[in-house]
Amino acid sequence: MNINLTDKHIALRRAVKSFCDREIRPIAADIDKEARFPWEVVEKMGRLGYFGIQTPRELGGAGMDALSYAIIIEEISSASGSIGLCVTVHNSVAVFPLLAFGSPEQRDKWVPPLARGEKIGAFCLTEPNAGSDAGGIDATAIPRDGGYTVNANKVFVTNGGVADICLIFARTDPAAGRKGISVVVAERGTPGFVVGDLEDLCGMRANPVSSIRLYDCQVPAGNILGKPGMGLKIGLAALDTGRMGIAAQAVGIAQAALDEAVQYAKQRRQFGVPIEKHQAIQMMIADMATRVDAARLMVYRAAALRDSGRSFSTESAMAKLFASETATAVTDLAVQIHGGYGYSKAYPVERYYRDARVTRIYEGTSEVHRMVIAKGVLG
Template identity: 60%
Template sequence: MNFNPCMKHKLVRKTVRLFAETELSPIAHEIDRDARLPMEVLYKMGPLNYFGLQAPKKYGGAAMDSISYAIAVEELSRVCAAVGLCVSVHNSVGLFPILKFGTREQQDRFIPRLASGEYIGAFSLTEANAGSDAGGVETHAVKDGDSYIINGTKIFVTNGGICDLALIFAVADFNHPRQSTSVFMIQKGQAGFSVGEIEDLCGMRANPVSSLFLEDCRVPRSQLLGKVGDGLKIGLAALDAGRIGIAVQALGIAQGAFDAAVKYSKERQQFNKPIASFQTIQNYLADMATWIDAARLLVYRACAVKDSGRPYSAEAAMAKLYCSEMATRVTNMAVQVHGGYGYSKEYDVERYFRDAKVTEIYEGTSEVQRMVISRAVLSKLT
């Protein structure tokens, strides 16, 4: 077991950190305030492979291992979590399922466009009555010749406002919903497919999270991912990968808040001393540093198991659960270290504090992660 980062991982961290600090740091506050995804930066990210981090080289991707992917998303999220979210969702639950379950023809058609950033991907499972319970999907896909006619409303779709290709979960037979849930790859501009209002969110405000409408949307069979009934299998596999992405968003947010807290604690003087000289503040910083390190190790373990080809649902759920709850604690503490200034939008920790919370909610709440983990624990032979 080697705990030293290799040259490749060091280089990924250095390169992405430089990019994030140059391109995102100057605008992170403004795009959060204005709820604006910076397309001008996204256009620069395409040629740099941010949208094909783990896609094969033959499709124009960077073919990174999972730890490199994790480092890249962590570093983006350390500076601007909303862009980290865009990249993470696009790569892990947008592109990855097509790579894993798509036919050769589907991969040839969609992966190069996704990997280059020409297409931004979205994953659309949640509905008004289908949140934690993916079995509650009411979007309906009716077979009609060589096509499916899809009707339904999806909500809370990350990247929804700008997505070019959305994976839409729909049920083909309501008598057997779980056995007939299916995934369709639907393109922007396809008749009957439209984007709803952008959500006015507490955090991650620069990401255009929206609803998606399907009204008699005719989708050719060639855009069905896997077979009819593969939906829950595809969804669960995508979420395993996605949870590593959410874990590293949370890790990046926590690291950003921690870095800000360390800097502030050395600068801020009270009682004629920097507040970093007070034991209580030192204890806060020590706790934050320890939690962040523990979280990072859980992420790297999940990445290593994923890359070994073994099942990694429990490891991904543990990483997601720990990192997200840790990010909430760390950002809360970072605000505390900043005192009243931490509660002002003048300082970045206020944004980190808002951004962290949702990592405990999407791609499975903390309660759902505990269900996944306890199921794995209890299924082990004693």
């Protein structure tokens, strides 16, 4: 497998880092503390193409490859996990399914404003009683008056508080079981579309994660994505792409924690020397650097497979599993290296520690990913 970082990828990383240094890093701690969605930055990102990274140029996007996508998410997430989350969910599980499964009319209608960041997208699968078991959802979209009447209670919706275009997983044929699940596009402002309270989360606090509730919300028949009954197929395809974004996000958070730990270990003195001179710290740094490097290679491999048109489902699951567990382990060690200061909001590692934890849960838990990987290996 050839992972070829071209001059474009190198220039891209530099350009994204430049944007993050100027616009995101200076506010990252504040937006986390205030649980504030930074519209002023998001609007700039929209104009620069961050909301249509892999969307074709003719639909208003930047037309980039999956490897570029991984690099972008990694860099943004190293500055702010919350903004990285907003961008990756928007691109991979909101815009991508519209591109992959939407009719030309659906793509032309919804994708350009999403790709330009003028509208924000969300993926609404999880319910109070259905998460890992996507086939167990209760939401319904019943054919009526030439369209569908949707009733749904979706929770933990990333971008939910600001989302304009939501992909709702609902049963269009309740009698058909898993084959009766479809994806319905619901737009904010439609009567019956209600945004619930924002969740008070441990990490990713600058992302307006909320519930989305639909009460007898009437949508046109043209709002069914693909065909009725394709819901789980669309969901799985979206999550293949989505988990690569979360893996890239985990790498970015882990890299940020490693960088902070290295910097701190060089300046903090104990027993008469900088703590980097102590072997105990050196062992931690070595483990952190090795794991981050391995995780990054796995993410880039999954992206390169995708770019070459080959199957990347097992590899992206492996990358997501390993990168998210790396992020929690590495941020934990970064806190340990910082000692008491690592547990204080005076240093950013406590934010990385909180932000990293959810990467093992959302867009498929580590346990679900082990199921996916085992299936890929065992057949």
